[in-house]
Amino acid sequence: MKERELHQLLDLVRLGALPPDRAVARLKHLPFEKGKTPGQVAEIVRSMLRHKASRQNILITRADAAIFKAVRRANPSAKSTAKFHSLSGVITIERSREITGKGQIFVVSAGTSDIPVAEEALLTARMMGNRAEPLYDVGVAGIHRLLEHREKLAAARVIICVAGMEGALPSVVGGLVGVPVIAVPTSTGYGASFGGVAALLGMLNSCASNVTVVNIDNGFGAACVASCINRL
Amino acid sequence: MKERELHQLLDLVRLGALPPDRAVARLKHLPFEKGKTPGQVAEIVRSMLRHKASRQNILITRADAAIFKAVRRANPSAKSTAKFHSLSGVITIERSREITGKGQIFVVSAGTSDIPVAEEALLTARMMGNRAEPLYDVGVAGIHRLLEHREKLAAARVIICVAGMEGALPSVVGGLVGVPVIAVPTSTGYGASFGGVAALLGMLNSCASNVTVVNIDNGFGAACVASCINRL
Amino acid sequence: MKERELHQLLDLVRLGALPPDRAVARLKHLPFEKGKTPGQVAEIVRSMLRHKASRQNILITRADAAIFKAVRRANPSAKSTAKFHSLSGVITIERSREITGKGQIFVVSAGTSDIPVAEEALLTARMMGNRAEPLYDVGVAGIHRLLEHREKLAAARVIICVAGMEGALPSVVGGLVGVPVIAVPTSTGYGASFGGVAALLGMLNSCASNVTVVNIDNGFGAACVASCINRL
Amino acid sequence: MKERELHQLLDLVRLGALPPDRAVARLKHLPFEKGKTPGQVAEIVRSMLRHKASRQNILITRADAAIFKAVRRANPSAKSTAKFHSLSGVITIERSREITGKGQIFVVSAGTSDIPVAEEALLTARMMGNRAEPLYDVGVAGIHRLLEHREKLAAARVIICVAGMEGALPSVVGGLVGVPVIAVPTSTGYGASFGGVAALLGMLNSCASNVTVVNIDNGFGAACVASCINRL
């Protein structure tokens, strides 16, 4: 269903049901998410780039190589800055390197399966003007690897914690730091992981008192909240 | 099961399984939560008050009149400051009025059924050194009442949003402000509310990008996170 | 499974298990729903058009371009009136413009992902002889856009409200008007949206007292009920 | 939790957190629902009766004999009109017999266990100014009893259909009439009825196209919707 969104938006404009300026408003309002059809994404990026005064970064999540190709072809001037991050399916067009977040955001994750969601969070946080660093491969079944990085974590202002399976990482991380931890359950796993529900429930029941939770696989949303906190 | 916790803690101390200083550490570590048996709560409060150097506020959630009576009798010196908040079942012993949170926390709720959880959040936030104000009775089915308070909300640094039923309030509030919104689903409702699950799912799927979620009825936890953010 | 229905109906007729007039009765009884195989749909449309006396409109939901092509080819006389609505996958053959509904039906929706279901409802309502207008892109996280249209809503006799995610829109709309609101949850979203369950539960727990609910993605059914009410 | 609502409302007024006129507004706005503590209910009824100009009927759902006694004692002038309906736990104070609904509402139910919810719907519909009649004990496992009343049903403008267990009644009734059917699942049954979920799902999947659904046991809500439709 997601894949029809952009298509529909354009159709609505074509049919006169949605005024063009309203469509632009929608597109400008949020980092651009969930683009799928190459031509459509390219079209929208082109219109966003036309607003040269704006120096807002552009973020396209859940993209693929075909979309990246279209974005590059359609926007020659963007060639130098458009980047495709294949691990997470994110395209970034960086137009400003201004840092507006006050502190450091860490994106911590457990298994290699969780990295796509973690990267989506990391890149979103950066595109929104935050200093953000990854700390991957620190699952709770090998607790010493996480503890080796304790000092690093202590320097964070906000932590995004991405985990699937039993979703235990945020509790451990939350116990090690005094700053807010945004927990993101991932849909990795099989059987009784129920597409991320096991991790989601684990995080909602976290015994650490500085943990809050966003939807399953919502790396983008976690970064929005983290960025919002980091601007306070 | 909750009601056995305190009892067990004391038994463990009596049986030598838990060293007294460790028990004290546990009790000091967090605002005191979920005390139930009057004698036990009074005992613990007394030991906490003995640490006169400490000026930490004491918070007892999910209490009742009997517990309050025991707390008052056992701690005559506290008589003037111990207060029982019957709406939320919270007892507070305020030993310090120092404000350590940087901004204002608002606790917003929809229906009258949500007020006990909202009050738990409000009092917890205050006991932890935050300026915190309530904004109740602003459900989404009467949207103008919420909009009347838009300026007030704009002054908040963090918002706690407590709602049962369809859990729609955080989405609307999140769209009105630019600060983090901590959503607390409540177990009010009946039938297909499934003890707060409907509200929980609604909040996890919020279309506002600055909303995160804590467990059902967890007013205490929401205030911990909000306080943690407000100290940044 | 759905896709076999038509096929089976025709097989049953061929095998003598279902008398032809009974099959025709079935097809005439309801607006024609869920046709999938181009040849079959075309066949049925042809038989329906043969009843020239009837001026009943024909509605084919969940169709695609191939089905539309078959419908057009098989029914040259219908060429001028058969229309394919790609946003919703609906084909309409309008044989009568008579308005039998007494008032105005509004179809309100939140996100662009909800538009296919909203359009299915809109077109069904129109084909059933109602004046029906869309009001899209009025999600609760941008509440002012909805409020701008308050007068429009006040003119409705019945409102169909289509929303996914947290399903909060019907509560807000229900609070703004005094007429019945038919809520349609959609299966948009991911993770804890559970294919529309979050929106469904939200709507069943709506705090507005004029809201009733139909099945997930059932735009067709919502329009049937709305039309039924509008003929009272 | 429900039982605390009224108490809290009054406490809020006492504490100054809720202005009295706002409390009155809340109480006047809707028929009075879910009162529990006898003294509180009596207090509110007294304040409502003070508005002599108003001729609005008063409805107290989920009441018991103690509440009824308090209502009668506190409001001697109402003695003649206050009635306690023990089947449904509803108290009615009828101040106006004006019929504002245009047609007849029928409340149909299957088993004797469903009657409390059916009666709540029936009395609510009547207090809201509708002609409303019951048709009970017409379960689908004895289909002829329902069919005997087919003419009666044909005279209805709206039908409320209350059923637990498999929730099949609305489908059968919906197929017999051409008017809207508001289905109310009840929490009767045991085991795999899951407190009304089986009936709720059955009704959401109804194969009749004029059926919509409200929350489990929500007789009050069904009557609100039916009344809203009946005033169109």
Add this chain to the structure above:
Amino acid sequence: MKERELHQLLDLVRLGALPPDRAVARLKHLPFEKGKTPGQVAEIVRSMLRHKASRQNILITRADAAIFKAVRRANPSAKSTAKFHSLSGVITIERSREITGKGQIFVVSAGTSDIPVAEEALLTARMMGNRAEPLYDVGVAGIHRLLEHREKLAAARVIICVAGMEGALPSVVGGLVGVPVIAVPTSTGYGASFGGVAALLGMLNSCASNVTVVNIDNGFGAACVASCINRL
């Protein structure tokens, strides 16, 4: 996973892990169910046909045209009797027309979507030596069509009742007859039908006392039970 079964059985034989006679025993024991890969099915059918003394009928469920082709080619002697029933995906090889069931089995179903499962039940019942007749298209939303066939139903010794959506048909049928009704929920429907769970729950909560239930879509199993009863 199902599709690997046959393959594995043969591999096990090849690897010596399963003695051939045991494999044959398995295949002979039950009507042959759920064959998928054409070559494998043909192989097994061939080995079964080799037991010429046996006059047991052969039943292959969930087959397709390719499997049918392979069965026909590999078993020329069976050419005349092997039949493919495309509605249900069943292949039958009838080697005996002996009727061992004492009475008549009726297979009743509601919507056209339910027919594949109903046909699976019908053909299984017949292959097991029962007189079995279909009665389709008698959904509860058009109750009179079912009632027209009441005499026919009265002649049944066992009834298999196949229904999706709200699963209400068995309750109505159970109320009309005095013989056992085997209810088969189907996975038709969408949204809140949850793949047949709504129908399953409806049937388990049937208010008719002669209804029992088998798994979702288990037409084969329902016929086994019905046949077992019919031989008593």
Add this chain to the structure above:
Amino acid sequence: MKERELHQLLDLVRLGALPPDRAVARLKHLPFEKGKTPGQVAEIVRSMLRHKASRQNILITRADAAIFKAVRRANPSAKSTAKFHSLSGVITIERSREITGKGQIFVVSAGTSDIPVAEEALLTARMMGNRAEPLYDVGVAGIHRLLEHREKLAAARVIICVAGMEGALPSVVGGLVGVPVIAVPTSTGYGASFGGVAALLGMLNSCASNVTVVNIDNGFGAACVASCINRL
């Protein structure tokens, strides 16, 4: 809710909403189930006993000592025959010992916790005119105890199989016999038994092809079906 049924039935009669003969019809139609209030049950039993011509047995399920006392006091003539079966909470008044069932029904159960439901089934089967015998304490974790009784089972015409926990007994029993097995899941167990859901699912997925299932704890219903089969 169940406990209000009888009360309501009588109220309805008193209020004229239900004609007395209809009430009697309801009471006569089925063995009397789920009576709770002693006076009401006694009243109904008395009216049933007045029909002296009838020799129908009377069955009261889910009763207790108080109800039994009332039944005995109100019906002195019944004193000699009314029996209270405390294991299952069933009262039986045997007026006829005629055996109308053709064969033997066995009620098999696993753990001692399952016996109340098993006894409800056993007594119901007997009151309906069947030869019925218990076979308890034959759980699958001690399989040899069950196998010792294999010959006994082989003599059954229908088997009712009552089991909680993992609900495995019907599969094993079904594999040992060739007659229909009616499986009754019980709500015994704790934690992941989910009030009988684990047993229910186990039974629906039984690998034995002669097993059908009724609702959780529905010993009465299982006996109705078994009796219905045994009369064929």
Add this chain to the structure above:
Amino acid sequence: MKERELHQLLDLVRLGALPPDRAVARLKHLPFEKGKTPGQVAEIVRSMLRHKASRQNILITRADAAIFKAVRRANPSAKSTAKFHSLSGVITIERSREITGKGQIFVVSAGTSDIPVAEEALLTARMMGNRAEPLYDVGVAGIHRLLEHREKLAAARVIICVAGMEGALPSVVGGLVGVPVIAVPTSTGYGASFGGVAALLGMLNSCASNVTVVNIDNGFGAACVASCINRL
């Protein structure tokens, strides 16, 4: 339902449905579990103590002070050895101190709420002839406390790990040791803990490869398995 078990067992004996030696066999077979009614438990303990040759320890789980009193009164000879463990509701009668387990079992738990289940496991393990030690209050949100005990854990042959909330402890413990970890989810928590389901799912998805799981709150079962492993 549990509380009726013993009662029923005795009734069955009295009624002749269960031979006394079989009842004794049941009671001897397993450590005696879930006794509730004081008189019954005392009766059974008395009969078990009569077998003086046996030196088997007796274990009564889920008991209370009244049961303990009855056990003591009825069995004067046992007075010196019968002990009531109020934390876990377990009564032990130690008749043998023989150690049959080869190594050390550790029972590790997180929160104070989990201690009743942990103690049930600990005492069961000891009564079954194992060296078993507790290690409580080592939750994952304070990871260093657990790590302080790493050497102790390294000495274990089997570990029982009891945790509620997010159920994360077994993963961390499993990563620290090379021996089997039996995970026991507890029903502590509220809201989205769903009575232990969150912890259960977390444990089933554990990322440590030496973790297996038993039912919610099943401390007794975990100790049975651990004891079984420890005797290998």
Add this chain to the structure above:
Amino acid sequence: MKERELHQLLDLVRLGALPPDRAVARLKHLPFEKGKTPGQVAEIVRSMLRHKASRQNILITRADAAIFKAVRRANPSAKSTAKFHSLSGVITIERSREITGKGQIFVVSAGTSDIPVAEEALLTARMMGNRAEPLYDVGVAGIHRLLEHREKLAAARVIICVAGMEGALPSVVGGLVGVPVIAVPTSTGYGASFGGVAALLGMLNSCASNVTVVNIDNGFGAACVASCINRL
């Protein structure tokens, strides 16, 4: 998501985010699981084989013919030892035949559909240095076949029990032996098997006291635990 893991690991190494030795550590640490892309798997196997001193066996689960081809081509020296087990999708490269487990592990399974998971468990157990034997096709509906093998089972030190559908096998097996039984639910079945949930719940509620459970389809994990126990 699983299929991206390996890819990501390599990308991380290429991007410098994961030091090569850490990647190697990960790959060496556990038997290599869930490799999907042929080139990647081959690459990793090649690097593992380079550590010639190591004699650790290599295990690739969930592989296919293409992966096997790549493994063989890329590692000519492994040609003689790499084997593809098509039933389970496992590739084994046996470099050591040393037996480190003390006793015999049996892998017992019920239906042919369960064999892929059973084989994954069997091969994993063997690659980890255990004597492990299969015992397949011993479902509970044909209990005598299982009982024929009772002596064989009695010789086991640990039993892995793989079953789908109702998951009853571990209870029966657990009752026959005195050693630990590791139960693996499988996702076979349809309808109310809910992808293995029915079997999972059945196993968690097993009435045998020596049964523990791992995640659905987790043959690999069951073998890890069994191997861990077998080394004690």
